[in-house]
Amino acid sequence: MWGGRFAEGPSAIMREINASIPFDKALWRQDIAGSRAHVAMLAQQEIVSTEDAEAIDGGLQTIAAEYERDGVPEDWDLEDIHMTVEARLTELVGPVAGRLHTARSRNDQVATDFKLWTRDAMDRALDGIAALQRALVDRAGEHAASVMPGFTHLQTAQPVTLGHHLLAYYEMLRRDSARFSAAQERLNECPLGAAALAGTGFDLDRDMTATALGFDRPTANSLDTVSDRDFALDYLNAASQCALHLSRLAEELILWASQPFGFVRLPDSLSTGSSIMPQKKNPDAAELVRGHAGRIIGCTTALMVTMKGLPLAYSKDMQDDKPPVFEAAGLLDLCLAAMQGMIAGADFNTDRMRNAAGLGHATATDLADWLVRAADIPFREAHHITGAAVKLADSKGCTLEDLSLEDLQGIDSRLDDRVRAVLTLDASVAARRSYGGTAPDQVQARAREARQALGME
Numbered sequence: 039m040w041g042g043r044f045a046e047g048p049s050a051i052m053r054e055i056n057a058s059i060p061f062d063k064a065l066w067r068q069d070i071a072g073s074r075a076h077v078a079m080l081a082q083q084e085i086v087s088t089e090d091a092e093a094i095d096g097g098l099q100t101i102a103a104e105y106e107r108d109g110v111p112e113d114w115d116l117e118d119i120h121m122t123v124e125a126r127l128t129e130l131v132g133p134v135a136g137r138l139h140t141a142r143s144r145n146d147q148v149a150t151d152f153k154l155w156t157r158d159a160m161d162r163a164l165d166g167i168a169a170l171q172r173a174l175v176d177r178a179g180e181h182a183a184s185v186m187p188g189f190t191h192l193q194t195a196q197p198v199t200l201g202h203h204l205l206a207y208y209e210m211l212r213r214d215s216a217r218f219s220a221a222q223e224r225l226n227e228c229p230l231g232a233a234a235l236a237g238t239g240f241d242l243d244r245d246m247t248a249t250a251l252g253f254d255r256p257t258a259n260s261l262d263t264v265s266d267r268d269f270a271l272d273y274l275n276a277a278s279q280c281a282l283h284l285s286r287l288a289e290e291l292i293l294w295a296s297q298p299f300g301f302v303r304l305p306d307s308l309s310t311g312s313s314i315m316p317q318k319k320n321p322d323a324a325e326l327v328r329g330h331a332g333r334i335i336g337c338t339t340a341l342m343v344t345m346k347g348l349p350l351a352y353s354k355d356m357q358d359d360k361p362p363v364f365e366a367a368g369l370l371d372l373c374l375a376a377m378q379g380m381i382a383g384a385d386f387n388t389d390r391m392r393n394a395a396g397l398g399h400a401t402a403t404d405l406a407d408w409l410v411r412a413a414d415i416p417f418r419e420a421h422h423i424t425g426a427a428v429k430l431a432d433s434k435g436c437t438l439e440d441l442s443l444e445d446l447q448g449i450d451s452r453l454d455d456r457v458r459a460v461l462t463l464d465a466s467v468a469a470r471r472s473y474g475g476t477a478p479d480q481v482q483a484r485a486r487e488a489r490q491a492l493g494m495e
């Protein structure tokens with residue numbers, strides 16, 4: 039391939055450190071699609087004859103069928119997927135194969151292949167996110183009025199509904215989805231024709247190859263084109279943030295599935311047992327979603343650090359771009375699917391949730407709000423009076439609702455029996471009807487909007 043100027047071949051170490059075929063063989067479909075687009079354009083521009091182009095295209099189709107059937111052979115001497123395909127093409131069609139690489143370098147070739155692969159990975163992420171969102175929205179509609187404790191500092195704060203809690207994750211995923219879509223739009227410029235770094239003296243039709251491969255346009259600067267891995271970083275950044283969201287949901291499921299909480303039973307199909315403790319059912323899938331988020335973030339850091347400080351244009355460091363993206367994409371696809379299964383199959387214990395919401399004086403804010411509304415007391419003062427009621431209830435070991443009229447009036451004469459109506463869990467959530475609040479009718483309205491946005495109705 040490049041032996042002309044060398045007196046001796048590469049050492050065994052050189053062959054091993056240089057070979058990317060063990061991982062970049064994953065790009066074979068993209069590589070062949072890129073080559074077919076390139077040779078068709080060379081023929082149209084009369085840079086290669088129609089007969090030669092047809093021979094090359096036929097050979098490329100044969101190779102695709104072979105790889106589909108038998109997989110891609112791994113020969114370190116051939117370095118990478120680009121040379122592996124070209125070597126096989128030469129075996130199949132003879133020296134005419136050498137015309138394929140006219141006006142092309144592996145630098146614009148690999149950028150094209152990797153962009154095509156990453157574009158598909160973004161499609162998979164978008165599909166996986168939408169499937170999980172559909173599960174969340176289904177379960178949220180089911181549980182729009184199921185009361186559970188809402189926490190801050192993991193201390194009971196105010197009652198919320200389970201539907202509201204689940205839709206919080208719908209929103210995070212909506213932003214993740216927007217990040218992948220924006221990244222996909224930014225990615226969609228075709229590198230082919232940038233050649234090694236400076237462009238080419240051949241009269242190419244870059245719009246033709248861009249269109250053939252589903253890009254919106256060709257890239258505008260050849261140096262940037264072969265040096266750019268922003269699209270891979272965009273994928274990894276979006277994947278990291280999405281994985282971070284999944285890890286928070288995973289953490290909550292793990293907590294909720296624990297015996298002291300008992301809020302949820304996860305599907306058996308996504309849990310495991312213990313080899314020693316017969317009673318155990320462990321939330322391993324959720325724990326691995328939580329763990330994989332760390333690996334995905336690690337992949338992102340790996341590529342960031344690889345690209346940092348690289349001078350223009352291509353350097354071989356950039357060959358290390360693919361493993362982190364492949365790894366992160368495999369993990370993210372799995373995490374999204376596992377989470378979809380857990381949410382769709384979760385058996386929520388709404389009695390346990392309601393009981394837990396009744397602990398910790400979750401409706402204390404409602405008492406303070408009532409004092410503001412019914413007795414026109416400034417909120418800060420109402421907060422203080424309510425604090426005294428909480429203290430008294432705690433000392434009596436009862437709930438706010440259980441305090442007697444004498445108890446209440448002993449704290450403040452403006453408190454009376456009417457306050458009890460706002461202290462129930464259902465009254466508390468029903469009152470929070472501000473846009474985006476936890477009231478069941480609000481949750482139903484947001485769930486309906488989400489269903490429409492997802493094309494579910």
Ligand code: ARG
Binds near residue numbers: 117118144145354
């Ligand atoms: N295997 C290489 C990579 O993945 C292809 C580009 C090689 N280019 C070069 N100038 N050696 O980056």
